[in-house]
Amino acid sequence: MSADKYQLTDDQREFQQSVQRFCVERITPRAAEIDATGVFPADLFDEMGALGFMGAPYSEEWGGAGCDAVMVCLLLEEVSRASGAVGSSLNAHISLASSVIANHGSTAQKERYLREMTSGRKIGAFGLTEPSGGSDAAACKTRAVKKGDVWVLNGVKQFITNSPVADIFVVTARTADGAGSAGVSAFILEKGMKGLSVGPQDNKMGVNGSPTAQVFLDDVEIPTENIIGEEGKGFREFAQTLDRGRVNVAALSVGLGQAAVDASILYANEREQFGHKISQFQGIQWPIAEMATEIEAARLLTLNAARMHDAGLPFKKEGAMAKFFAAEASLRACSSAIEIYGGYGYMRDFPVERYYRDAKMYQIGEGTSQIQRLIIARELLGRTRK
Numbered sequence: 001m002s003a004d005k006y007q008l009t010d011d012q013r014e015f016q017q018s019v020q021r022f023c024v025e026r027i028t029p030r031a032a033e034i035d036a037t038g039v040f041p042a043d044l045f046d047e048m049g050a051l052g053f054m055g056a057p058y059s060e061e062w063g064g065a066g067c068d069a070v071m072v073c074l075l076l077e078e079v080s081r082a083s084g085a086v087g088s089s090l091n092a093h094i095s096l097a098s099s100v101i102a103n104h105g106s107t108a109q110k111e112r113y114l115r116e117m118t119s120g121r122k123i124g125a126f127g128l129t130e131p132s133g134g135s136d137a138a139a140c141k142t143r144a145v146k147k148g149d150v151w152v153l154n155g156v157k158q159f160i161t162n163s164p165v166a167d168i169f170v171v172t173a174r175t176a177d178g179a180g181s182a183g184v185s186a187f188i189l190e191k192g193m194k195g196l197s198v199g200p201q202d203n204k205m206g207v208n209g210s211p212t213a214q215v216f217l218d219d220v221e222i223p224t225e226n227i228i229g230e231e232g233k234g235f236r237e238f239a240q241t242l243d244r245g246r247v248n249v250a251a252l253s254v255g256l257g258q259a260a261v262d263a264s265i266l267y268a269n270e271r272e273q274f275g276h277k278i279s280q281f282q283g284i285q286w287p288i289a290e291m292a293t294e295i296e297a298a299r300l301l302t303l304n305a306a307r308m309h310d311a312g313l314p315f316k317k318e319g320a321m322a323k324f325f326a327a328e329a330s331l332r333a334c335s336s337a338i339e340i341y342g343g344y345g346y347m348r349d350f351p352v353e354r355y356y357r358d359a360k361m362y363q364i365g366e367g368t369s370q371i372q373r374l375i376i377a378r379e380l381l382g383r384t385r386k
Contacts, residue, residue, distance in 0.1 A: 049120015
């Protein structure tokens, strides 16, 4: 990715280059091993913490690196380009769990929890999805009942990224009955709390090494001060987090798609058939041209949404557009890469099948492509009516 081409500032360009060096030297050589074993690479996250990546979007006051939204997208694109699994866990930590505390938490909560998360000393998990509700995230069945000076939580969370390795959990629970998201609040829980347990690690199609599992809450007692923001406003807080998170997932998708483009070009210039490099055949040239064009368009949509965020402009529609288009374009690019590799593309000796498995996640995570279409349509039609 050429920095000048995207009108990056000097700080953004230097940051991107430092991330690239780390990814090439430390993550890329281990990506296949991480996928094959499914083991969370804790040492890499320690290193990213030391480099400031684990607190990239947050202010230096709370131990963060003070990066803008564009820089965070550059970070996630490069990390995902090296390993979808590492990118997925990094994103869940910085743009989900940490974000709710940073944007809605009290000073005391930031001092106690956010500082530990921005340094990378503690890993965060974000608990919104439940077994009965994926896209219908507002249908929260986990309950929190106030008893004296504690809240008592009961419920189950599903598909929670980082939960097997997390130290800090940010979760939703219903504190009052109400229609839809009304009465849902957000809470901070810590590993080791009585009644908090994590199920077996999910056996997933892709992003192996980014562990997910169910989280069980069985009469978990937490101090009243561990509620985040206003009681009953938790879903709104999470929704704001997801608006920004969609832009970051778009960046993850762009990274995987770019990896597929890079691998396809490399293979096409090496592989010979019928006495010629396959790069000379139109049947190979056209899909490479198409995938490269779509990934470029996805990157521009993503950077545009990030810049709108940095400028303080509304970006809900643009973020959803970026996430929708990037996820779809990435999966198409990864599918084309497998076809270009032919039979080898279906083998785990080559990285393109891993790219495809990892990319599929981003059509689903943080709002499916169908939900993104819905958000975009609502934003467009809502504005039309005004």
